Amino acid sequence: MKTKGMLAIVLSLCLLLAGCAQNQNSAPQSSPEPKNTAAPSADLKGYPAFDFEQKTVTLNSGHAMPMLGLGTYALSDSEAENSVYWALKAGFRLIDTAKIYGNEAAVGRGLKRAVNEGIVTREEVFITTKMWTSDYHDGDAAIDASLERLGVDYIDLMILHHSQPADDVNAYQALERGVKAGKLRSIGLSNYYEPDDFDRVVKATSIKPALLQNETHPYHQSGEMKKHIAQYGTVLESWFPLGGRGNTQTLFNDSTISQIAKAHGVSSAQVIIRWHLQAGNICIPGSSSERHIQENYNVWQFALTEEEMAQMSNLERDERFANF
Numbered sequence: 001m002k003t004k005g006m007l008a009i010v011l012s013l014c015l016l017l018a019g020c021a022q023n024q025n026s027a028p029q030s031s032p033e034p035k036n037t038a039a040p041s042a043d044l045k046g047y048p049a050f051d052f053e054q055k056t057v058t059l060n061s062g063h064a065m066p067m068l069g070l071g072t073y074a075l076s077d078s079e080a081e082n083s084v085y086w087a088l089k090a091g092f093r094l095i096d097t098a099k100i101y102g103n104e105a106a107v108g109r110g111l112k113r114a115v116n117e118g119i120v121t122r123e124e125v126f127i128t129t130k131m132w133t134s135d136y137h138d139g140d141a142a143i144d145a146s147l148e149r150l151g152v153d154y155i156d157l158m159i160l161h162h163s164q165p166a167d168d169v170n171a172y173q174a175l176e177r178g179v180k181a182g183k184l185r186s187i188g189l190s191n192y193y194e195p196d197d198f199d200r201v202v203k204a205t206s207i208k209p210a211l212l213q214n215e216t217h218p219y220h221q222s223g224e225m226k227k228h229i230a231q232y233g234t235v236l237e238s239w240f241p242l243g244g245r246g247n248t249q250t251l252f253n254d255s256t257i258s259q260i261a262k263a264h265g266v267s268s269a270q271v272i273i274r275w276h277l278q279a280g281n282i283c284i285p286g287s288s289s290e291r292h293i294q295e296n297y298n299v300w301q302f303a304l305t306e307e308e309m310a311q312m313s314n315l316e317r318d319e320r321f322a323n324f
């Protein structure tokens, strides 16, 4: 018995040492595991903290949201279905769609495919969709229609797609009813670029927006809105994070971005994505390419230094690529 006990202890010690050696071997050689570099600054008091270990942000609704997701704007049905499936396979757990993209059903099919293959469960995936402006007069029906098209029984986050003073408060109140009915977990806004416009909705409703999704990238960093929404615990999410289709080369070839990419041995797209995350922006790069999707998720093994973050901040030009 005694000998057996000794053997067990020796064996456990060997396994422990082997485990340590393996961990050391698998650690990235060039850069340390990045820390949570996105702690809110003094300017951003109240802004949700980004947890780089969990790869999530806890919203003011109490729900955890992945900080990196897949965007599906301008993807056809087959592209959206495949991209969602590839993204979930690559590790993404956040998918962004909208009624107006016409691909909610395809997104639902991509999700189902991944669930059926045991890659994820529905509960592990965070689905965002958006209510289109022409539905603001009957938001309750718009919520049910999105649930139906997506093929899910709850939506993690539903946001109003654009500011529309004539009836967006009415639509937001429908989102609030959706939360009470258990159809929606969190709610928010998109395309509100003036603090007063954002506050107009906040003052007329009772649930503070969990998230604001605005055009945001190195040439339009959304600093003013981010400072403004921090008081409500609202987080910023970047659309056109890479500049948007047709504009990406402008950002990819920017000399600051490409030099930082070279220094880390990564692509410009990865530098931009990493910048969004460290700056405290939820990031949803769109893609119909499996290779790009895998590349875009591979941003956890390097971190931009404070100096590189400062260089990226200096790229601000207050310049939007979209006119909507």
Ligand SMILES: NC(=O)c1ccc[n+]([C@@H]2O[C@H](COP(=O)([O-])OP(=O)(O)OC[C@H]3O[C@@H](n4cnc5c(N)ncnc54)[C@H](OP(=O)(O)O)[C@@H]3O)[C@@H](O)[C@H]2O)c1
Pocket: 070, 071, 072, 073, 074, 096, 097, 161, 190, 191, 213, 214, 238, 239, 240, 241, 242, 243, 244, 245, 246, 248, 267, 269, 270, 284, 285, 286, 287, 288, 289, 292, 293, 295, 296
């Ligand atoms: N709320 C709103 O009004 C609003 C407006 C626009 C967008 N959005 C949301 O935000 C998401 C992101 O915006 P977006 O998709 O329009 O623009 P984006 O993410 O800035 O850029 C997408 C473009 O980047 C390319 N790309 C992606 N990864 C790449 C990589 N690693 N290397 C090289 N090229 C790469 C894509 O091409 P490939 O397909 O070849 O990869 C595509 O041309 C949208 O998909 C949508 O969900 C919301």
